[in-house]
Amino acid sequence: MDPRDEAAFDKVGREELAHIEESLADVDPDDIEISVSDGVLTLTLRDGVRVVINTHRAARQIWMAAVRTHGTSTRRRPTIRAVAGAPPQGKS
16 A cells, blocks of 8 residues: 555544544433543443444444444444445555
8 A cells, every 4th residue: 555545544534533523422422421542533432332333444444343232241242344444456
């Protein structure tokens, strides 16, 4: 990947994550806890679901995964990929 493309993707990725965070600003903090660290947006919902949204530079995509925890066991939900962004290089 051309370094200029990486920089452009990083910029767009940061902007998109910021937009998602801003879109959730009016949600009651008792319903959702929002944290951002190193380009990873984590949403912890009141019902125990944790949603992680991050950029994936190699794929040029924004990825999202959700996990629900029940006591000591963890039940994984399907990972949703390619929430936003261009298809991986070489694919259309």
